[in-house]
Amino acid sequence: MLETIVVPLAKIVVLLNAVLVAVTFLVLMERKVIAWAQSRLGPMRVGPYGILQAIADPIKLILKEDITPRKADKYVFTLAPIMSLVPALVVFAVVPFGPDPFYYLSDINVGLLFIISVTSIGVYGIILGGWASNSKYPLLASLRASAQLISYEIAVTMTLVSVILTTGTLSLVGIVEAQREGGLWFAFVQPVALMLVFIGGLAETNRAPFDLPEAETELTGGFHTEYSGMRFSLFFLAEYANMIVISAIVVIMFFGGWLQPFPNVPALAFLGFVPPWIWFIGKIFLFLYVFIWIRATLPRYRYDQLMALGWKVLIPVAIGNLVVTGILKVAL
Amino acid sequence: MESIWLIPLLPGIGAAINGLVGIRFFGKRLAGVLASFMMGWALWLSLVAFWELLGDEDRFHQVTVASWIPPIPLDTVDGIGSFSVDWSFTLDPLSAMMLLIVTGIGFLIHIYSIGYIEHEPRGGVARFFCYLNLFCFFMLTLVLGSNFLVMFVGWEGVGLCSYLLIGYWYQKKSASDAGKKAFIVNRIGDWGFVLGVFLVFFTFGTLDFRAVAEAASHMPVETAAVGFGVISAICLFLFIGATGKSAQIPLYVWLPDAMEGPTPVSALIHAATMVTAGVYMVCRNAVLFTHAPMVMEVVAIVGVLTALVAATIGLVQTDIKRVLAYSTVSQLGYMFLATGVGAFGAAAFHLMTHAFFKALLFLGSGSVIHGMNEEQDMRRMGGLRQYMPVTALTMAIGAVAIAGIPPFSGFFSKDEILFRTYLHHGVFVPDKVLWGLGVVTAMLTAFYMFRLINMTFFGAYRGPAWGHGAEDHGHDEDGHGHAWHGPHESPRWMTIPLVVLAVGAMLAGFVGVPIAFEAVWPWTATIEHFLHPSFVAEGAHAAEEAHHMSLLGELGLMAFSVLIALGGIWFAYRNYVERPEAAERLAESLAGPHRVLTNKYYVDELYDATVVRGTMGSAGGLWTVDRQVVDGAVNGTGWTTIAASWVSHVLDKYVVDGLVNLTAWLCGEASYAFRRAQTGLIQNYAFVTLLGVFAFVTWFLVAR
Amino acid sequence: MAEAIVFWTLAVLILGLGIAVISARSAVHSVLFLVVNFLLVAVLYVTLNAEFVAVIQVLVYAGGIVVLYLFVVMLVNLKKAPERYADPRRVPWTGTLLAGAVLAEVIAIGVYSTVSSDGAAATGGGLGADTPFSDCGSLVSCNTEQLGWVLYTSYLIPFELASMLLLVAMIGAIVLAKRHL
């Protein structure tokens, strides 16, 4: 009873809270980093160096009035943000933070497929949010967003297949173990796949330079224009949780998950003093920083450019990468 | 000699360039220079080939360029033969001589044409030179061809070019009519030629000249005693071809009309080269003809009659080119007379000398016409020697040469013909009659030639007046419409060929000096010896027959003919220079014959009344038959069909269609219930499917 | 016990959502019910030890096909209600009754056959025994590998045919839906 119900439940509670708190601080981190990139200071008022801004923002969002437009489809309007956030959180069920079963909720043998399939549910949140608002700009934005997500999902999935081909397992723990046994992070084995997954991940999380669905200059705010208060904050949470998910996938797939750098090199064995979950979270934050860095640096794509990139560059390259990987796998 | 096939090809290339590119893009001078250059090149190759031939023991060289007609089994008199033709060319003495004539005179006339044709529009010049080069291409093919069919290609080709060039000024009705006339009359001759060729193949199983001659030499000579055999038939058919091409009775009528063409054309085609093709062809088949003495006699008779008739017509013509045209016909008659009496060498010799002086005379007349601003009537000329001295002098040389005054070329060749005619023993015709007619013709020749010279260059100027306002008129470079400033000498382009030809007309005769002059001139009868191998079969290197009579007799004959010629000249001088009115008086006193001669013996009218009208009449009759009877039958069939189809239509509509409609109606009525089931609603169909499932499941349930 | 609870819960939800799908007034709601239905069916698959198929069900059906339906529903944004006109010849209620009857019959057959041939099922064996992954023990732990093995050996040609079918369908859908090619 304890093993099958209480411990997992406790882990779930801790994990969800950790993710949500991480998201609030991620928002603060984003504001600070962008401010520094633009030679500003960013939030400075709440707490020392604005640290407590991370607490103030959620409080504000929760306390704001939650408006439902009269012509909106009420149930769907409520359902949409939930459908957006839930898949992002469900993914953490299979993310391993460390080598022991203690560090993860479960290790299923189709872990990677599970992540892909669950994230593909996330598109409902966006598309229904836009539709339920019964307003033309959100609808346009949601159609754009879902087309974008589906397109890039194909490229990412194709790329991940080539990684699976390298490891021979779909289990996330297995993938990390494969990197430990190989002594080399897959970032060095599959550099093309890394680039493809990272670009695709940017697009799937609607981050710059692919933030078309929330292009405020064109669509007055994107698919969540009509949302406010708590329901808006759910979309907000979902986006940042998705960022963390993508970072986690990239780290697990290509940067050795909880492994220290070059785990087979004895000279670097002293790095093992740092606990594995610290390594894992540190790498995730590194990639979150890259996300923010890119947003501060690159301009937004035009919609046709976005589609051309997805269909005419990423997918062919992904297929080519898959073919090359297969040939090498057979040849070596 | 290996490259003799290139000799015809060069003008052919020139024609292609001028025709395909030149008409659109070339300037006048460029077109002419290109064509002349091609002819000059061909001339050079001909000279080289001739030189090599002189060094060749066999005096025979054959080059096969390609296979033309692959072997086809065809019927011959000896069973099935293999009919195959190659593109092969032969160089032997006869063709070498013709080669030099065609390329040499052709080259000079090309040069002359550059000057003559410069008033034409730009495209017309290129067209002219294209035709001229094309003519040379075909003429050289004709000359070099080593079998009947290759020769026939050239034969038809020159006919085509003749037609094109006579009709060069196709806007002029008379020119295009003359072209058509030449073409159609030539067709009659070609018909004979083709029949001859068929018969040659049927008889000998080959078309190669040399093989035919070889085979014929083994056959008996078809004298009157032997009878009229197949060789005679062949020769007669070939001679019909020759009469067409070489303008002999009865097919000579086209040649005078052909003078509608530009004068260089008249000189090249209708005097020097093409019209001699018939003579050449007869000489080429000398072996065949010597085996058919009766046909030889016919040839001689036709030749001498043509010579006489044409000469008489020439006496009264006033158009300068027509006089020369009849003169040409007359001289061609001489050549046939020579072949007819077996003097093929003399014929070829006269052909050569005639080419020189007749080309000279034509070019001279062209120069006169050019200088007189397209005036051709001699009655409107006179005294022109002071305006165009070079033309006058060269033409006078030509006239002397044709009249047969020693030592000019005409004397040697004509005298050889008359001499051989004198010696000839005819089959039907009494001895010496042919000779007598020839002599009369010689006198007439001298007369009408000097009539021409006198009327043109001597006496008072009778032509139109001309303005002296050279300064008043802007000198138009294009030529057309520029004011005429009186008779003038022609440009260098034209006079230089005249001079060259005049030298040729003076000296050409020395290659054939009679044997009688052995004492004073060691190289006698050179050309006869040179040509002899061409006139005998390969195997039969028989010694040349010696045609001898006493030296005194021979010299006497010569002196007689010279005297006759001088008499003609004197008569012309008296009537046209000393007392111009005497000619008119003479014409009045002999009004009847004069009118007959002026109207050319009414031959054109006769042909018009018989052949042309006959053809037109029968065509009209046939047309009427066609319209009334044939068309009537066709229309009747049509009406019958319409009526029948109407009946069929009624049957179709009411019986057949009725049955079909009945069937359809029955089907439609019978299927009413089934049709109701087709609602078009997919769900109803799905319902029926479900019904089937229900039935199945029920059966399953019950059956258990 | 636990299996029974899970099964009955899922069965009731699946059937209820199925009815909701065909009875929802708005097409979008219908699509949403369908998605949830499919997710629940995927859960059912998991309880039946078919993890890979369950994930594929979510990925292809819920993540792909139904999104396509949602797209089409939004594109066909009708001004008048799509079901306003009803042909008088249609037979919906008869059909429903007939379907119910067939269902009843099938249940009857099922109940009878279970009673009559009790225990004849569950013979075991199958393809799992002779694959290279037979050392995995049960079908559960190596489901994906074994399915892949079977799919790429015994069922290779049908698999390739299915891929060709998908390619053809893709091209056909593009040709059909594109306004100007």
Add this chain to the structure above:
Amino acid sequence: MLEITPLHYSLLSAALFMIGVIGVLVRRNVIIIFMSIELILNAVNINLIALSDQLQDLAGQVFVVFVIAVAAAEAAVGLGIIIAFYRNKETVNIDEIQIMRW
């Protein structure tokens, strides 16, 4: 009742199948009819998976994979036809789609 036999799954499958059939027969919106067909396919899949588990034979799961592939193809082409039809006739009511009946 408490022991779950394959029969339970088969009857669940049959019930879902009939729900789909009723959807096909009753609804006039072509899109919803298509969705009903998807329900039918799912019913079949449930049956296949259940029997696969019962018989320990992977063929059932293989067939489910094929069924899903065919369903994807059917959805793509069918929805393409609906789009094309809607573009021409401005309707998705199946009762108005009957001009091919003759």
